[in-house]
Amino acid sequence: MSGAELLKLEAVTRSVQLPDDSELQILSGIDLTVSEGDHIAIVGRSGTGKSTLLNILGLLDTPTSGTLTWSGTDASRLSARRAARIRGRDLGFVFQQFNLLPGRTALENVMAPLMYSTGRDFWQRRRLATESLERVGLGDRLDSMPQTLSGGEQQRVAIARALVRRPRVVLADEPTGALDVATGRAVMELLDAATGEDGSALITITHDSNVAALARAQFQLDGGRLHPLEVEAAL
């Protein structure tokens, strides 16, 4: 069952001005509500606007028109500072490329988001990062360097890093794109279980309908529009 509403898009459009002065409409009339505990997948072919939508959901970009509401507040009214705080604390990001810092251990990578936090999060960063790595089954690899870990293990470190501040929404952009099918499935099950445990929402952006089938609600992005997909959830 869904909990409190976290993100809401109403009639969101996004267009960009091209060098020849024409306008390219990437997103048109997007409506989407994301609540605590939701696991939503957004599927779409390459170039359909998935990254553009993800950037808007992650408060990295703003709609050209329409409204994005974060936890009841119109996002266009958030100060840059408040938006940055939400991105750092309430949103977790997982990417296809794991983006781990080379030359830093798994533990140091997971501690990184806590370095600029205050209070308990800062002082207890080592313990919090250790616990986050234990949650993804890597409690015995704290001191491993990323290059000594398999792709699936690196993605689990990236997930531990995304979850370490207990975000309210996790945005996963092609999280299985660099993994084989079995490892990708295990990573998705882990993301689903960990966000489910925390009551946070998971939004998975993927071109892979098998990955999307693991979510509880699926949408297709096509021609800049979002359509609900009626597919039985596999989890």
Ligand SMILES: Nc1ncnc2c1ncn2[C@@H]1O[C@H](COP(=O)(O)OP(=O)(O)OP(=O)(O)O)[C@@H](O)[C@H]1O
């Ligand atoms: N700033 C921009 N200027 C011009 N065109 C843009 C800009 N941003 C996005 N586009 C175009 O808008 C379309 C959607 O881009 P977007 O990156 O959101 O697609 P995507 O679905 O994430 O693609 P992929 O799966 O290949 O990453 C593409 O055709 C892209 O070239």
